[in-house]
Amino acid sequence: MERTATQPASWPRRLVWSFMAVCLGVMATLVFINVVLRYGFGTGIAATEELSRLLFVWMVFAGALAAYPAGEHMAFTSLVMLLRHRPMVMKAATALIRLLVIVACGLLAWGAWQQVVVGLGSHSVVLKYSTALLPLPALLCAVGIGLMAVWELVRGTPLDLGHGVEVE
Template structure:
C-alpha cells in the first residue's frame, strides 16, 4: 500500500487545522453565551480568540482551496476559447493571480511588521498574528500559481465548462 503524497497530507493537515479552529471558536463562543446569559458576565477573551481563529480558518481554507481548484471561477468565457487563445488566457489568468498574491502579500507583510510591537488588548498575543495568515496564504497560492504557470498546467474548468 502506498503512502499518501505530500499534497494529500498537506490538504488533510489544513482540514484538521480548520476543524480545530472551528471547534475552539465554537466552544469559546458557547461558553461565553452561557456565562453571559446564565450568570450575567462573559469572558472578554472569547471575542478576541474567536476573531483570531476565524481569520486563520478563512485563510487556511483559501490556501487549501486553490490547489484543489475549489475557488470560484467564471468559466463561461474561457470555456468558449480553444487552442492558442485558451493558452494565452491561461497565462494571463495565472499572471493576474500572481499579481493579486504579490499585492496581498506586500500589504499583509506591512501589517505583520506594524503588529510586531503591539499586543492584543485582552489576550496580549502579538497583533502580527492577525495579518500573518494572509501573508502565508498569499505565498502559498502564489507558489501554486507559479508552479502551474511554469508547468503550463491547463485551466481546470470544472464542470465541463458548459456554457448556458
C-alpha cells in the same frame, strides 16, 4: 491530476482541513461557553472574543489556501470555456490568468507584510498576543497561492474547467 471521490486527500490538504476543524471547534466551544455565562450567570470571558476572531481569520485563510489547488475558488469559467476549441488562445488566456493571480498574490502579500510589521509593535488588549498574528495568515496564504500559480505557469498546467459547468 483530478482527485476522485474514492481517492484520499493529500496529507497537506488533510492537515489544513484538520487545522480548520480544530479552529472551528474551539471557536464554537468558546462562543457557546460565553453565551451560557452571559445569559445564565450575567458574566463572561473577555478572551473568548479575541481568540475567536484570531481563529476565524486563520481558518478563513487556511481554507483559501486549501481551495486553490483543488480549483474551488470562484472562477468565470463560462468566459474561458468559449476558448476551449482554440488551443493557442486558451494557452495564452491560461498564462494571463496565472500571471494575474501571481500579481494579485504579490499585492496581497506586500500589504499583509506591511501590516505584520506594524503589528509587531503592539499587542491585543486581553490576551496580549502580538497583533502581527492577525495579518500573518493573509501573508502565508498569498505566498502559498502565488507559489502554486508560478508552479502551474512553469509546468503549463491547463485550467481546471471542471465543476460540471456549461456555457449559458
